[in-house]
């Protein structure tokens with residue numbers, strides 16, 4: 001489904017990603033772990049099409065197409081979804097309006113009829129139960145005045161409504177208490193299927209108790225320095241990232 | 256030079272106007288007009304050297320030679336469906352074509368003893384004293400030259416008299432249709448509003464052009480708001496691409512009364528809107544809200560003055576500009592707090608969104624505070640669409656253009672939300688969306 005080959009990316013002339021390789025197949029859950037500032041959000045942003053980043057080398061093949069040629073909205077319509085580490089507040093735009101506009105933009109792209117208000121509301125109500133979100137948040141402006149946890153749930157709600165093929169969750173666990181973490185993880189697990197794939201980006205091993213990955217990758221200083229199965233996450237938790245930092249030679253990812 | 260020529264042209268028009276007056280020539284109303292013409296001749300029109308006019312170049316406006324509209328409009332409007340411009344259900348409607356009252360298109364059937372709405376020319380004939388009592392009551396000493404011009408040509412317009420305690424009245428809609436034909440016309444509406452104690456009224460002042468030609472709307476509105484009366488005044492400007500519009504709204508508010516002015520600007524090549532409000536007794540309140548969305552080479556200039564004359568009064572002001580293409584915007588908001596006006600609470604903000612590299616806006620708060628126990632806040636911003644928000648919307652599948660207009664609409668819609676007439680909100684929403692569709696966001 002996704003293959004990242006020797007990806008290099010810069011921001012403001014500074015190289016952040018220094019040759020990332022990663023392969024993700026349908027039905028898989030991958031975790032990317034790494035210390036702060038190692039480039040996890042940069043990688044997620046590059047996949048979603050953030051223009052801030054300049055790609056200097058490498059390629060990304062997604063469903064047989066060159067992902068880097070697509071605009072952010074084309075990527076979204078092709079099933080790419082990024083749950084933001086810091087979801088953006090948009091004053092003046094109601095959450096419902098936003099969700100409906102997004103869903104209908106994607107439907108339109110696929111030649112489907114737009115969903116009317118009634119059908120849309122039914123869909124949203126059903127999906128909201130998945131993340132146990134307060135109904136009043138629907139009529140509020142997007143993320144404005146939401147608590148940290150509410151913002152993260154809102155990201156997963158969007159994911160549930162838009163039904164993506166490849167989801168990248170960027171630190172969706174940060175700022176969540178244990179109950180919220182369980183709810184969010186449960187939502188992600190329920191949305192997982194043999195047809196889609198998920199990349200979970202996280203700083204802590206904690207989330208991986210709830211979302212069990214098929215592969216774990218350690219990103220340090222813009223490179224994946226080690227890959228392994230879910231036990232690698234426990235190992236990291238015990239040893240700390242210093243251990244990973246000492247792995248000089250980047251390893252080939254053979255998943 | 257241009258000034259002299261313009262003055263000369265207006266004087267010639269004035270003489271012609273006088274010739275057509277017959278018996279009215281010797282009336283006190285006309286004496287007032289003559290006096291205004293004389294004062295205008297002495298004062299002249301402002302130039303860029305005038306502090307209050309330094310951002311707005313009047314050269315093109317003053318170079319154009321205008322003629323006064325004849326009684327018969329050049330365009331046949333009889334087939335025009337006036338609902339097309341604003342359909343808000345039950346209301347009183349006065350329609351003016353090229354500035355001249357058109358009774359056949361107007362609808363005063365819901366007028367009542369408590370709400371008198373008349374065309375001004377009739378009132379000038381029948382009750383000239385009433386007209387005199389309502390004109391110049393605000394800002395007599397410091398009238399703008401363009402208000403003097405309107406004073407000189409005061410004839411057409413409307414008088415709205417809301418009786419004591421009258422409330423839950425249908426809104427009054429004043430629709431000014433301009434033919435925008437080949438000959439540039441001088442259109443000088445005067446609107447007089449008197450709201451007696453404990454009354455409440457909504458007045459919608461709307462300008463629409465049907466053609467693309469040049470003309471000059473020079474309007475003046477004067478509102479007299481009595482004790483505990485509430486006037487909601489909406490001005491919607493949808494004029495042509497070559498139209499000039501210089502207007503002033505004055506209001507004087509008595510104890511516990513309120514006046515709100517809601518401006519929505521889409522049209523005209525050059526607009527200058529002056530607001531001058533006086534909070535004249537304790538617990539009076541006023542709101543000044545404005546949304547202007549100039550595109551192409553449109554120029555929209557807003558100058559507002561709020562005069563806190565007495566203690567315990569509140570004023571709120573929110574102006575927002577969305578500027579496209581090579582448009583230019585000006586906002587100048589003056590807050591005067593007199594020595595006597597302790598416990599004043601005045602809020603002002605002006606937020607601007609530049610939607611193109613070449614759009615420009617100047618914003619200038621001016622505070623004159625003579626009292627010491629007051630709360631005055633003001634703030635101005637000039638910005639562009641937020642990149643993070645743009646990316647967020649696009650990452651969810653919204654095409655770039657749609658993301659632009661969603662964000663621009665979100666910025667603008669705050670002003671619409673303060674309009675209390677639901678059908679009018681709908682009209683404004685549509686107008687905003689049309690503007691967003693027609694103009695490119697870069």
Ligand SMILES: Nc1ncnc2c1ncn2[C@@H]1O[C@H](COP(=O)(O)OP(=O)(O)O)[C@@H](O)[C@H]1O
Nearest residue numbers: 011012016035036037038039040041042043052
């Ligand atoms: N917009 C930006 N401008 C400049 N530097 C940036 C920007 N975004 C990220 N960086 C830098 O890139 C590096 C990687 O950041 P990021 O991808 O956010 O790391 P992580 O998500 O792993 O914590 C950091 O050194 C950060 O300072």
Ligand SMILES: [Mg+2]
Nearest residue numbers: 040041085171
């Ligand atoms: Mg990060």
